Amino acid sequence: MRKKLSKNGNASSLKDQLIDIFSSYHPLSEELKTQLIQRLKIQQIKTGQYLAIQEQYCYHFYYLAEGILISTTNRNDKQLTTFILANGSFVTSISGMYGQKPSDESIFAVEDTLVIGLHAQDFHYFYQHHPEMNAIMRRIMERCFQEAHERSKMIRLGTAKEKYLYLLEHISEHINRIPFHHQASYLGIREETLKRIYKEIQLDNDESQTADLFERIDHHLQHTNIIYQPKITLKSFARTMDIPAHQISSIIKNKYKKSFNQLIYTLKIEHVKQKLANISDHKHLTLEGIGTEAGFKSRSVFFSEFKKQTGLSPGEYLKKLHQ
Structure with a gap:
């Protein structure tokens, strides 16, 4: 189950964005937000380093902010890959969740990776003192189980x-x-x-077919309001276009030199920059309102992505633009 988080910005910004993701499942009290900021830990994992090791205890539940993690287990001198996770996923040792028993699998990074962790003791504290955390984790686990069931069915039955x-x-x-x-x-x-x-x-994916598909994709991105949808994903866009997701991803990489999500954020930011250039026509909107209109799900994601692409906050950019 995946929800995207920008890795740019300082530790507070990353934590704020994860709190926004939690809030999308259930509203959080201000007290819980403050305690999460204090207890969430950001960890960088280099290529080849381990987040969890088989037969050892794992005491943290993680959010994968950037990178790729692979889980393996060894049985009878044979290594099996049990899951592959990319940024936007929640991860822990399933067999040894909350550190109650040794992990059955090892989890390691195949590229430099950034995770945000919360200790099992903190989770138990939140469960007892902040009921909303129970609701949040229940919904996260429900989605994880649904996706695990879908994966299991395809891998067991598909060609x-x-x-x-x-x-x-x-x-x-x-x-x-x-x-x-x-x-x-x-x-x-x-x-x-x-x-x-x-x-x-x-x-x-021959060249003529690729050219036709690119024209369709580009036209839809440029001439509809789809990029302003807060919950647009590659999967939902593929359904709209009736084109396989892997083809869309490949075409966008070849033509735009970006991933799908990078392209969507770029188009959103260009829309915001046009609004800021003509700010007198949009006096009824705050900076945050302009970001919301462009389809950003939260203020923190909007400000982080804007600074990533321009080097300035929206306010700084606006001030410089109209000096």
Whole structure:
């Protein structure tokens, strides 16, 4: 279950954005927000480093802000990949949740990764003193179980190609950063089979078809209001366009040199910059209101993304623009 978080900005900004994500599940009291700010810990994990190790205890529940994590387990001298997670996911040792028993799996980073963690003791404290945290975690767990059931059904029943297309649909923006052998192990197919399927899909995307699809995608992005929807995702956009998500992701990367989410944020920021350039026509809107109109889900995400792209806060940009 994934919700995006910008990695840019200081620690307080990252924590504020995660609190916004929690708030999207259930309103948080100001007291709980303050305590979360105090107790959330930001951790950087270098490529190859471990977040959890098999047979050891894991005492934290994490939000994956940026990067890719892979979970493996060793059985009878054989390593199996049990899950692959990209930024926007919640993660912990499922078998050893809350540090109650040793973990059955190891979790490590395949690229430099940023996580935000909360200790099991803090969770238990919040459960007892802040009932809203129970509601939030219940909804997060419900979504995680639903997605795990969907994954299990596809991996057990689908053909090799259907399994790979499922993986492409869910993490297409990150697929090229995940080693083939981990993809194959996760899907339960041979690495040679996966490479053959990969080549078949590449051949399917011939140049003429790609050009036609790009024209459709670009027209829809430029001439509809879809980019201003707060909850737009690659998956929802693919359904709207009736184009497979992996094809949209590949075309956008080739044509725009950006991921889908990066492109959407860029278009939103360009819209905001146009509003700020003609601010006299929008005096009824605050800066936060302009961000909301552009489809940003929260003030913190809007301000963080704007500064990432321009080097200035919206207020600083507006002041410089009209000096």
